[in-house]
Amino acid sequence: MALFKGRKYAIFIGAFVGFIGLTLYPIALSPMIDASEYKKIQKETRKNIKQEDIQPGNMKVWTDPFGRKKPDNNE
Incomplete structure (x- = not known):
């Protein structure tokens, strides 16, 4: 079983976080923008x-x- 070490680990975590971000953008961020x-x-x-x-x-x-109340015209 090969474990990610160093640069490969950082690339793996970055890709994972990027994938989650790309997945959530049309669901959560786009409607708010x-x-x-x-x-x-x-x-x-x-x-x-x-x-x-x-x-x-x-x-x-x-x-x-x-909201602002409408002024009376009686005054």
Whole structure:
């Protein structure tokens, strides 16, 4: 049984880590870098759904809690 030593061991570990990186790129990194394709798919699949109609328990539809409030025009 031959064991990797020195340079061959470093090449083996580098190739193994590189293989894992190449395998995970299209699964994990690519969607985080460019989400436009997934946004397009989501828009297409949800175009006939009214969120107010399917909201459970008459709960308010989610809004951004950090959004700026609209100023009153009465002042």
